[in-house]
Amino acid sequence: MDQAEKLRNIIKKNQISSSESKVQTARVITVSSGKGGVGKSNVAINLAVQFKKMGKKVLILDADFGLANIEVMFGAIPKYSLADVIYKGMGIRDVITNGPMDIGFISGGSGVVGMNNLGSDTLNFLVKNIAKLDEMADVVIIDTGAGISEAVLEFLLASEEIILVTTPEPTSITDSYSLLKALKSNSRFRNETKLRVIANKVASTEDGQQLYHKLATVVEQYLGLETSLLGVIPQDVALKNAVMQQSPVTIASPSAQSARAFQDIADTLMNVPHTDKVYKKGMAAFFARFTGT
Numbered sequence: 001m002d003q004a005e006k007l008r009n010i011i012k013k014n015q016i017s018s019s020e021s022k023v024q025t026a027r028v029i030t031v032s033s034g035k036g037g038v039g040k041s042n043v044a045i046n047l048a049v050q051f052k053k054m055g056k057k058v059l060i061l062d063a064d065f066g067l068a069n070i071e072v073m074f075g076a077i078p079k080y081s082l083a084d085v086i087y088k089g090m091g092i093r094d095v096i097t098n099g100p101m102d103i104g105f106i107s108g109g110s111g112v113v114g115m116n117n118l119g120s121d122t123l124n125f126l127v128k129n130i131a132k133l134d135e136m137a138d139v140v141i142i143d144t145g146a147g148i149s150e151a152v153l154e155f156l157l158a159s160e161e162i163i164l165v166t167t168p169e170p171t172s173i174t175d176s177y178s179l180l181k182a183l184k185s186n187s188r189f190r191n192e193t194k195l196r197v198i199a200n201k202v203a204s205t206e207d208g209q210q211l212y213h214k215l216a217t218v219v220e221q222y223l224g225l226e227t228s229l230l231g232v233i234p235q236d237v238a239l240k241n242a243v244m245q246q247s248p249v250t251i252a253s254p255s256a257q258s259a260r261a262f263q264d265i266a267d268t269l270m271n272v273p274h275t276d277k278v279y280k281k282g283m284a285a286f287f288a289r290f291t292g293t
Helices: 003-020 040-053 069-074 082-088 120-136 150-158 170-185 205-223 237-244 257-270 282-290
Strands: 027-033 058-063 096-098 104-107 139-146 161-166 194-202 228-234
Touching: 027 040, 027 150, 027 170, 027 282, 040 058, 040 069, 040 139, 040 161, 040 257, 058 069, 069 104, 082 120, 120 282, 139 150, 150 170, 150 282, 161 170, 170 205, 194 205, 205 228, 228 257, 237 257
Parallel strands: 027 139, 027 161, 058 104, 058 139, 161 194, 194 228
Antiparallel strands: 096 104
């Protein structure tokens, strides 16, 4: 029995167990960008805050291994990471750090890349722990690294729902296109994946719409991918100040234009038709896709 078949059997047993106990699965949303410095982690955190304000249980998985943006903005340094679950047998609850409004976040650690050589017992333990996130959260937001590294692509290929953050900078637009091109050219990419774009750090709504139109036109023409504009985030003074203060603008200045934009985006995401079951497959299913099974 090869590694993929072994993992499929473990996940299948876990999903049967979850079905029998009627455990609700979480919605998994992955936030990414073609380059750094576009405000990707800021988007992830502020969306988490807005979901929390809606009464949702929210967790953030910080999968940006090179940086620690989530913990810096949350003002909390995690003692453990997902790697401690994989390699040290810790429970998933023990590696969750609480940030503002009791929003939990998990540091991915470098251990989540290259899990193809884990034994059956370790895989079984890991899958059961990953599946527990479905009990603990209505929404899991995965904040990937920036760019087109293998680790970033692995998370995106596993995702049913991707938010791509871009800015008016020419390099941000070209790098966003390059990321989508790399995604589309991978044999594991699924056409049903939802691709949504946030135009960030723009001067006005009109500028954000023009930015999206510019990107969407070339993406549709040359890649044949369908995207949608999820929202526009203005670069106002409140957002700049909140970043400097290492605080989400949706907490520091909830009435600011940028904070209201995050609220509109969160409302849009939560108003997706319930008939679209693609959004509620949970963390066990995400992990299965992450490992290529």
